[in-house]
Amino acid sequence: MSADVLTADIAIVGAGIAGASLAAAIGDRARVLLLEGEDQPGYHATGRSAAFWSETYGGPAIQPLTTASERALRAGGYLDPLGAVHVGRAEDARAIDALLAEFAGSSVELTAVDPRALVPGLRDDWSLGVREPSCAYIDAARLHGDYLGAAKRAGTTLLTTARLAAAERGGAGWRLTLADGRAARAAILVDAAGAWADPVAHLAGARPLDIRPYRRTVAQLATDPPVPAATPFVIHAGGGFYFKPEAGGRLWLSPHDEHPVVPHDVAAEELDVAVAIDRFEAAIDWRVRRVERSWAGLRSFAPDRLPVYGFAEPGFFWFAGQGGFGIQTAPAAAAVGAALLLGETPPSTIDVARYAPERLAR
Known part of the structure; x- marks a missing residue:
């Protein structure tokens, strides 16, 4: 040879x-x-990941893998406390109830809350919420x-x-x-x-x-007021957006998009960033001062996810x-x-x- x-x-x-x-x-x-x-x-x-650890993310079929990974991630110092709040309006009540029902009886701690007490600036009609305190930021x-x-x-x-x-x-x-x-x-x-x-x-x-790839968009925003450091990871129960605080009062925002694509070096598209901002401003009374950067990554799923x-x-x-x-x-x-x-x-x-x-x- x-x-x-x-x-x-x-x-x-x-x-x-x-x-x-x-x-x-x-x-x-x-x-x-x-x-x-x-x-x-x-x-x-x-x-290019937004890099968070959430036991509810991916649903009950993924939760055993996520939960089983916690000890190693915490022992290695890869997790920082963040906490998450799933938020919704009246039309999201079914999604909120489904989330609580999916993990009822599991080891995942979920509590129904009024999210307006936990997310500063959340508009009045966003009154439904579920708190997920174990959610953490991952040093990916x-x-x-x-x-x-x-x-x-x-x-x-x-x-x-x-x-x-x-x-x-x-x-x-x-x-x-x-x-x-x-x-x-x-x-x-x-x-x-x-x-x-x-x-x-x-x-x-x-x-x-x-197994098909999908494009996911993330943008880093500067807002007025700056994002408080204690802000939790916020996820729309209806799947329209999520965001989390970053250093210096910045915000990472995604429209929770999944665009089927062929595998390639993807980039964020202006329309997806604009959609994300529109959804964000419909939920929060903060003003977006500027988009500092944006990017996209590939997420790949089998047919049953x-x-x-x-x-x-x-x-x-x-x-x-x-x-x-x-x-x-x-x-x-x-x-x-x-x-x-x-x-x-x-x-x-x-x-x-x-x-x-x-x-x-x-």
Whole structure:
């Protein structure tokens, strides 16, 4: 075999939070090659996230992964207290009731409140609310960087500007060719490519699972008055917007949009930012002084909006479809993925069958 061909037990395509956390969880129990198509890991989704930890986000099917991740995130110092308030008007009563009903009897603490007492400037007709005190801000950049560092210390080889161009399965495993001509071999190929998960499966001759990317917009605003530091994370129960305070009295605002797109380097569009501001000003009596910056990221979902973890066929492993909850569930998801990859017992608190690729069989 040529000395120029890299060899590994496991090749992971994608070095965002999914691929990085999985490589770190595998540790030194396997030789891992981590392939990132961009110049830097986490460029498309991980690095553009609004980065919060919320046990209600993603619904009851995601909550076990989020809750199971809390201990590791808190122990690592990645969470800062924030608290959340889900707000609504009279027409959102059904959504408010549904939220409370979904998590009734769970470990998630939710309390019906008058949100006007918790969110300064909230207009009078926004009188329905649910308080979620456990919600926290995640230091996503440090978490991602620490996963990459842990993977490297365990022996993982990270290649950037390493877009997968071809993948052929033979008797000894996978023969991989990168866009720049570099070659690699691995026994197992892991698809942690986020928005590019289906194209990677297609390259490998595996059946795509209809994992689709969606554009999400965020804008940083300066407001009058400046946003009080004690303001909680505010989410419209009807799905029209969310916002959270940032340093210096700034605000991060999203219209909670999901625009289906082909996977590419997305940017915020002026119309989406304008929609977000219009919805914000309809709920809050603060004046938006200026938009300081705006951006967009990609969030990728399977048809049932649950992540996909597991082997779909020999040697090809899915670790994708993590939507907007990939960061907040990273510790638990990586533990599940590593166990399934290495033939170990997954965490007992997680029903791994609900995330298996077989459920998406056509």
